[in-house]
Amino acid sequence: xxxxxxxxxxxxxxxxxxxxxxxxxxxxxxxxxxxxxxxxxxxxxxxxxxxxxxxxxxxxxxxxxxxxxxxxxxxxxxxxxxxxxxxxxxxxxxxxxxxxxxxxxxxxxxxxxxxxxxxxxxxxxxxxxxxxxxxxxxxxxxxxxxxxxxxxxxxxxxxxxxxxxxxxxxxxxxxxxxxxxxxxxxxxx
Amino acid sequence: xxxxxxxxxxxxxxxxxxxxxxxxxxxxxxxxxxxxxxxxxxxxxxxxxxxxxxxxxxxxxxxxxxxxxxxxxxxxxxxxxxxxxxxxxxxxxxxxxxxxxxxxxxxxxxxxxxxxxxxxxxxxxxxxxxxxxxxxxxxxxxxxxxxxxxxxxxxxxxxxxxxxxxxxxxxxxxxxxxxxxxxxxxxxxxxxxxxxxxxxxxxxxxxxxxxxxxxxxxxxxxxxxxxxxxxxxxxxxxxxxxxxxxxxxxxxxxxxxxxxxxxxxxxxxxxxxxxxxxxxxxxxxxxxxxxxxxxxxxxxxxxxxxxxxxxxxxxxxxxxxxxxxxxxxxxxxxxxxxxxxxxxxxxxxxxxxxxxxxxxxxxxxxxxxxxxxxxxxxxxxxx
Numbered sequence: 159x160x161x162x163x164x165x166x167x168x169x170x171x172x173x174x175x176x177x178x179x180x181x182x183x184x185x186x187x188x189x190x191x192x193x194x195x196x197x198x199x200x201x202x203x204x205x206x207x208x209x210x211x212x213x214x215x216x217x218x219x220x221x222x223x224x225x226x227x228x229x230x231x232x233x234x235x236x237x238x239x240x241x242x243x244x245x246x247x248x249x250x251x252x253x254x255x256x257x258x259x260x261x262x263x264x265x266x267x268x269x270x271x272x273x274x275x276x277x278x279x280x281x282x283x284x285x286x287x288x289x290x291x292x293x294x295x296x297x298x299x300x301x302x303x304x305x306x307x308x309x310x311x312x313x314x315x316x317x318x319x320x321x322x323x324x325x326x327x328x329x330x331x332x333x334x335x336x337x338x339x340x341x342x343x344x345x346x347x
Numbered sequence: 348x349x350x351x352x353x354x355x356x357x358x359x360x361x362x363x364x365x366x367x368x369x370x371x372x373x374x375x376x377x378x379x380x381x382x383x384x385x386x387x388x389x390x391x392x393x394x395x396x397x398x399x400x401x402x403x404x405x406x407x408x409x410x411x412x413x414x415x416x417x418x419x420x421x422x423x424x425x426x427x428x429x430x431x432x433x434x435x436x437x438x439x440x441x442x443x444x445x446x447x448x449x450x451x452x453x454x455x456x457x458x459x460x461x462x463x464x465x466x467x468x469x470x471x472x473x474x475x476x477x478x479x480x481x482x483x484x485x486x487x488x489x490x491x492x493x494x495x496x497x498x499x500x501x502x503x504x505x506x507x508x509x510x511x512x513x514x515x516x517x518x519x520x521x522x523x524x525x526x527x528x529x530x531x532x533x534x535x536x537x538x539x540x541x542x543x544x545x546x547x548x549x550x551x552x553x554x555x556x557x558x559x560x561x562x563x564x565x566x567x568x569x570x571x572x573x574x575x576x577x578x579x580x581x582x583x584x585x586x587x588x589x590x591x592x593x594x595x596x597x598x599x600x601x602x603x604x605x606x607x608x609x610x611x612x613x614x615x616x617x618x619x620x621x622x623x624x625x626x627x628x629x630x631x632x633x634x635x636x637x638x639x640x641x642x643x644x645x646x647x648x649x650x651x652x653x654x655x656x657x658x659x660x661x662x663x664x665x666x667x668x669x670x671x672x673x674x675x676x677x678x679x680x681x682x683x684x685x686x687x688x689x690x691x692x693x694x695x696x697x698x699x700x701x702x703x704x705x706x707x708x709x710x711x712x713x714x715x716x717x718x719x720x721x722x723x724x725x726x727x728x729x730x
Contacts (some may be wrong), residue, residue: 236646259651263726264648269697274643278355287352291648335647 182245183209184233188322189242191228202228205242236261264291267336273328275320281307281331288335306334353661356633364668367629371669372676374592377675380620382698387690391526392601392643393594394691396461398523399439400472402570405560406595407568408586412600414443414528418556419585426581427562432573435563440537440554440573443529443543450500451508451517455540459484460529461510463540470487470561479519483536491517494524495531496689511543525689526608531627535618553651560585578729621710626713630662634721646726654721664705670706 191203203225210216218226231237232244232251238259239252246263254262275284285303294302307316310330312323320328358364395402405427410417421438428436440463448459464470466483479490489510493501503506506517510533523532535543537554542591545553564573570589577587597637602608635639641654681692 188468203477231727234646249573260645260650263646267649268643268646270639270643270646272637272639276355276637276640279352283351283355287644288647344581 167187181211182209183212183214183247184208185245186229187243187245188281189229189232189239189244190242191225191232191237203232208233234266234268266308269329269332269336272319274331275328275331275335277320280317280319281323281327281334284320284331285334299312303334306337309333310334350660351665353657356637356661358709362634367665368635368668368672370625370629371665371706371710372673374625374709375617375673375702376680377621377678378615378618378705379673379702380680381611381614383677383681383692383694384690385608385615386694386698387529388601388607388611389598390693391524391691392528392555393597394524394526395532396590396594396597397473398473398560399474399559400565400589401437401561402564402572402590403562404560405577405581406584406588406593406596408464408584410586411596411604411640412440416442416444416558418505418558419560420669421555421557422472423581423585424557424560427560427577428728430573430577430580432564432566432569432647433561433562433577434565435463435468435561436531437558437561438537439470439559439561440645441558442538442540444660445511445544446533447511448499448531448533449509450498451502451506453498456496456674457530459495459499459531459533460508460587461533461535461543462541462543463537465534465537466515471534473521473523475519476521478494479521480534483519483534486536486542487539488516488518488535489539490521490534492518492523492525492532492534494522494689496525509640513543515539522689527601527690546685558590563720574575574691583592606613619705622706622709622712623716624645626662626665627716629665630658630714630717631720633661634658634717638724641721642724642728644724645724651722656719658714658718658721659711662710666707666710667712669710670703 186206186208189203189206189208190201191282192199194200202223206225206229207247207271207281208216208229211219220226228237232239233246235246235251235254236259238254243251244251246262249262251262275281280285282303285307286299289303291298305317307313307319307330310328310333312330312334315323320331323331358369363715396413401686405419405423407419424436424438427433432632442461442463443458443691446461448458449456461697466480472478476490480578482488483490491499491501495501499507502517504517506520508517522530525531541553562577564570566573570625574589581587591630644654645651678694680695684690685692
C-alpha cells in the first residue's frame with residue numbers, strides 16, 4: 159500500500175516536514191487489525207503508520223486486499239481500533255465506545271462511491287440531512303446549501319431527486335453532503 | 348427532518364404506498380369485524396333486558412343464561428310485591444325450546460322466542476309495545492318482532508299462522524332484533540302463553556313457573572339495600588339482580604362460558620397478529636431497500652436513537668394511512684351486515700378510539716421489530 163500526500167498550504171515543504179503530534183489531524187502509529195476469531199482470525203493491517211497534517215490531500219493506492227478500506231474505516235471511526243494508536247483530530251480512537259466514535263464521525267466528511275443518497279429526498283434535503291446534524295441555524299443552512307450546490311453547477315437542480323440527476327450530479331450532491339459538517343477530515347473512496 | 352424522511356419514504360412511490368396501505372386496511376378491517384361480531388353478540392344477547400321496565404330482577408338461582416328454560420315459582424314474585432319499597436312485581440314468561448313458528452309467507456317452520464306477560468302490566472318500556480299490548484287481551488294473538496330474521500316471515504298485522512300447532516293471529520309489530528341464539532321474537536298475553544305451552548301432564552299451570560320477575564322500586568337510590576332485603580326474604584332459589592348485574596350475568600355467559608365469545612376474541616388476536624406481520628413485512632422491505640442510506644446516516648454521525656424515532660414515525664404514519672380507509676370500509680360493512688344478518692353491529696366512538704390505538708400499537712410493534720435490521724447495519728459496510 160502506498161500513500162501519496164500533497165498540501166494546499168502556501169508552503170508545501172511544511173507538509174513534508176515532521177510535525178509535532180498535536181499538529182496532526184491523523185496520527186496512526188503501529189496499527190494492527192484483525193478480522194475473524196479463533197482459527198479464522200486473519201491479520202489485515204500490519205504495524206501501519208500514517209501521519210496527515212492540516213490541509214493535506216492524501217491518496218492511498220495498493221492492490222486489492224492490501225487494507226486500504228480497513229485503514230480508512232479505522233481512521234473514519236467507523237470501526238473500533240484493536241492494536242496500536244489511532245489518533246484523529248487529537249483524540250485517541252482506540253478504546254472508544256460506539257457513542258464516542260459516533261461523536262468523532264460527526265467531524266469527518268464522507269463521500270461514498272455509491273453516493274447513498276435518499277431517493278425520496280431532493281438534493282437540497284439530502285444535504286440538509288447532513289447539515290442538521292451539526293445544529294446549523296435553519297436560515298443560514300438553507301442559504302449555505304443553495305450557495306454550495308449552485309457553485310457546483312446544481313443551482314437549477316436543487317429540488318431534483320437523485321434519480322432525476324446524472325451520475326456526476328449525484329456525486330456532487332454527495333460531495334456537498336460531506337461538506338455539511340464543515341469537516342476537519344474528508345474520506346473519499 | 349425525521350418526520351420528513353419518514354413521510355417521503357412512505358409516499359415516494361404511490362403504487363407501493365397503495366399496496367402497503369391495503370395490507371394495513373385488510374388487517375384493521377379483520378379486527379373491526381371480529382370485535383364487531385363479538386360486540387354484536389354481547390349487545391344483542393342483552394337487548395331484550397334493556398327494554399324491561401324494572402329496577403330489580405328475579406331469576407332462578409340455578410339459571411346460567413337467559414336462553415335456557417329454568418323457571419322459579421310465581422309465588423316469589425307475589426312475595427316480592429309484599430316487601431316495602433317494591434311498588435310493582437310482574438312475571439315474565441319465556442319459551443324458546445318448545446315454540447315452533449310457521450312462517451306465514453312461506454309456511455316453513457322455525458324456532459322462535461315467545462315472551463308472555465299480562466297485557467295489563469307495563470313489563471316493557473318499548474312505546475310501540477305499550478301502545479299495542481292491550482290488543483293481546485284477545486286470545487291467540489301475538490306481536491311479531493319486525494327485526495326477526497327474514498326466514499321467520501315478517502307478515503303484516505291481520506295475518507294468521509301457527510305457533511306450536513295452534514292457530515294464531517299477528518296483531519302488530521315491535522322492534523327488538525335477532526341475536527346469535529334467537530332468530531326472532533313474539534310477544535303474547537300470559538293467557539295465550541298458557542294455552543300454547545301448557546304441559547297436559549303437569550298438575551300445575553304453566554303460569555305458576557316464571558322465567559323473570561320484573562320489580563319496580565319506589566326509591567331508586569335504595570336499590571342495593573332493598574336487593575339485600577329481598578334476597579334474604581325470598582330465599583336462595585331465586586337470585587335478585589340489579590339491571591347492570593342482570594346484563595353482566597348474560598354477558599358473562601357469552602364471554603366466558605360460551606365458545607363463541609372466545610372464538611371472536613381469538614379472531615381479534617389473530618387479526619392483530621396478521622396485522623403485525625403484514626406491517627412488519629412492509630416496513631422491513633422498505634428499510635432493507637435503503638440500508639446503504641441508513642448506514643450512511645450512521646457513518647456521518649446519526650445515532651441509533653434517530654433511526655429508531657424515524658422508523659417509529661414511519662410506523663405511525665403507516666397506521667394512520669391504513670386506519671382511515673379501514674374505518675370507512677368497516678362502517679360500510681357494519682351497515683351491510685346489520686341489514687343482511689339482522690345483527691346489531693355498532694360502530695361506537697369508544698370502538699373507533701380502541702381500534703385506532705390497536706392499529707398504532709400494531710404498526711409501532713412491527714416498526715420496532717423491523718428497525719433491528721437498520722440498527723444492526725455496520726456503517727463500515729458502506730465502504
